[in-house]
Every structure is written in C-alpha cells, then in structure tokens.
Amino acid sequence: MLSQQIRRADFHFHPKCYDLQIAHLAYADDLLLFSRGDRSSITIIMDCLEKFGMMAGLRPNISKSCIYLAEVEEDVRQDLIDITGFQEGTMPYRYLGIPLASEKLKIADYSPLIDALSRRINA
Structure with a gap:
C-alpha cells in the first residue's frame, strides 16, 4: 500500500532517500518511515497507517512513536506533529x-x- 502511495505526485521523498526511493525501513517489529517534511507527504503516510490499522488491527503506539524533523519551519513543525499525533524525537535516533x-x-x-x-x- 505504501509503495503505491509514494508514487503519487504529492508525495516527496526525504532528500537523502530520493535516489533509492526509500520511504520505509523495517527492523524486527519497528518501522521507520521517511519523507520530506511537508503536509502532503506526512498525510499520505498517516493515511496508509490508518488503512493498515483498519485492516490488520495494528496501530502505532503513540506513547512509543516519534516524529523526527530537521530544517522544518516552526509553524509547519507543529502542523506535522498535530497530523501524526506523535511526540517530537531528538537526534541522533x-x-x-x-x-x-x-x-x-x-x-x-x-x-x-x-x-x-x-x-x-x-x-
């Protein structure tokens, strides 16, 4: 589902992930999702998580999930935190x-x- 959605024109890869078209990495039972820090890309990712949750019954644990933002303006930063419902994490991850x-x-x-x-x- 995510592989299909990242082909949309309004999804933007993280600059360091663009060449390889990487939008996610899975480690055991953890999932890292990557995109540029814009509203449309984050909304696409969150929609995929919501649809997956409805089908599989698995949802992100809000208390254990974080969003990591770099070089994002403060008003956009807060908007993305609101969209995800995740707390903001600090680097290095x-x-x-x-x-x-x-x-x-x-x-x-x-x-x-x-x-x-x-x-x-x-x-």
Missing part, C-alpha cells in the same frame, strides 16, 4: 542503543549494545 547514521560508526557507538548483551549473558 538510536535503535537498540546504537545511533542510526549515514556515516560509518565508531567502535564506541556500539558500547550500549555490548553492555546490554554482557548484562544479559552475566545474569
């Missing part, structure tokens, strides 16, 4: 304690994951 970044990570970036695994192994 971390998954399992590791920052998701476009550049190569340093060994130190993996410390939270290594520490968590060590605690589990030692428990």
Whole structure:
C-alpha cells in the first residue's frame, strides 16, 4: 500500500532517500518511515497507517512513536506533529542503543549494545 502511495505526485521523498526511493525501513517489529517534511507527504503516510490499522488491527503506539524533523519551519513543525499525533524525537535516533547514521560508526557507538548483551549473558 505504501509503495503505491509514494508514487503519487504529492508525495516527496526525504532528500537523502530520493535516489533509492526509500520511504520505509523495517527492523524486527519497528518501522521507520521517511519523507520530506511537508503536509502532503506526512498525510499520505498517516493515511496508509490508518488503512493498515483498519485492516490488520495494528496501530502505532503513540506513547512509543516519534516524529523526527530537521530544517522544518516552526509553524509547519507543529502542523506535522498535530497530523501524526506523535511526540517530537531528538537526534541522533538510536535503535537498540546504537545511533542510526549515514556515516560509518565508531567502535564506541556500539558500547550500549555490548553492555546490554554482557548484562544479559552475566545474569
């Protein structure tokens, strides 16, 4: 459904995702959605989530979901937060304690994951 909707003329890819036409990444039971920070793109994504929720009975957990915005004017920023109902997250976004970044990570970036695994192994 999302793959069809991102072909619409009023959907705009995030600038870093345009060449590869990436609008989403899935990690286990987590989903990252990417678009340019404009009303039409965010509305398309939220409509897809709503339709999926009606069909599958699965909806985003508002208390665990965030919207990440960069270089978006304050009035547009608040509009997008209102459309999604998500709280605004801060960068860097971390998954399992590791920052998701476009550049190569340093060994130190993996410390939270290594520490968590060590605690589990030692428990």
